[in-house]
Amino acid sequence: MARMLELVLSLSILMSMIFSSTAQSCKGYAFSSNKIFRACNDLPYLNSYLHWNYDSSSNKLQIAYRHTGITSSRWVSWAINPTSTGMAGSQALVAFQQTDGTMRAYTSPISSYQTSLQEGKLSFDVSDLSATLANNEIIIFATIGLSNTSTTVNQVWQDGAVSGDAIQVHATSGANVQSMGTLNLLSGESSSTGGNDRIRKRNIHGVLNAVSWGILLPIGALIARYLKVFKSADPAWFYLHISCQSIAYIVGVAGWGTGLKLGSESASIQYDAHRTIGIILFCLGTLQVFRSASKAKT
Structure with a gap:
């Protein structure tokens, strides 16, 4: 005995x-699309991970934002805020699965905290925007043309419920109000509100x-x-x-x-x-x- x-x-x-060791690390993750990203970061809230390639000569940022532990009745979002570290002013990439089973990925500028994530043009160029849902994981892919030469960006990430094809307001407590911070695209160093x-x-x-x-x-x-x-x-x-x-x-x-x-x-x-x-x-x-x-x- x-x-x-x-x-x-x-x-x-x-x-x-x-x-x-495996549940909380982005390193070693293999994308089914055979895309390769040279850098990644484990975001401290909401089961999220960011993978990216940054070309300093063209100021182009290629990203893959992964949000795990998610269901088809949820939306996810990742954003860059060019002016501050909060949500207001963020330029967001949003994705969710529609009722017909297809994935919708679009851009949404956030002017205030009272937002329903309406589709709109961002303050910087976005191309190759797409999203996938598999194994309870939504991934947003995009190529972003950064509008300034700074290698440090303010990032915000979020999730919430979907009713039909309508996005609902995300939770206003816990991890949902802490999921923001800064990211150095060259060194990979990041900080987050309450994350340290x-x-x-x-x-x-x-x-x-x-x-x-x-x-x-x-x-x-x-x-x-x-x-x-x-x-x-x-x-x-x-x-x-x-x-x-x-x-x-x-x-x-x-x-x-x-x-x-x-x-x-x-x-x-x-x-x-x-x-x-x-x-x-x-x-x-x-x-x-x-x-x-x-x-x-x-």
């Missing part, structure tokens, strides 16, 4: 690392869980498995085992709590597999610690 728990625990750790704090919390969450479930807990299990056969190590091996297990659990609880905090701050983002594995891992870790504690009492 103990060996089975160790096996399940090891597999859960491995799967958790795989899901957490979220990325810091996400990194802390990953480090705490990797150290606890991925390092300390397996070390504790290895101590119990291999050192107890040496009579000279008794009872030191047991206290080392208990120490590793206890520290791992405390650090793991901190990591789990950080994950819960991140989830509560981003209700629109769901990593179901990652969350399920985390719950299973936490339960198995709790059982392991209680089992070790009961042995210590006896």
Whole structure:
């Protein structure tokens, strides 16, 4: 039974690392259209990613904006704001699936926060505009002729509901009001309203869980498995085992709590597999610690 728990625990750790590393990265993504983009950025809100090619000599920007975890009853948008970092004044690319099953992609200048994303001409040239929907992911493709020579742009991205073929107002809380920031087209460096704090919390969450479930807990299990056969190590091996297990659990609880905090701050983002594995891992870790504690009492 103990060996089975160790096996399940090891597999859960491995799967958790795989899901957490692949679910939140644009690197390595292959477009079905065989398009290649030299740069990409993981946007910190709304399950979104931006891929681009920038030609500084012609000031042309070729983009692919990916919005994952989306359904056919939702619209998505990515925009550049030439004048500020907010939504008002943004020059948007909008896409959604119409009731006849076809994708509609169009441009929409946003003059105020009270907008229904009406189609209109932008302040810069847009060509090759198209959109696809597959595997719960909408991708907007476009080539943009930037109107200034600055390599840093203000970007805004968004999603919302669609009723029939009519776009509805997006949510006005949580991630939907934080999905904006700046992007350096040459270096790839970006910043977002509240994004730096979220990325810091996400990194802390990953480090705490990797150290606890991925390092300390397996070390504790290895101590119990291999050192107890040496009579000279008794009872030191047991206290080392208990120490590793206890520290791992405390650090793991901190990591789990950080994950819960991140989830509560981003209700629109769901990593179901990652969350399920985390719950299973936490339960198995709790059982392991209680089992070790009961042995210590006896």
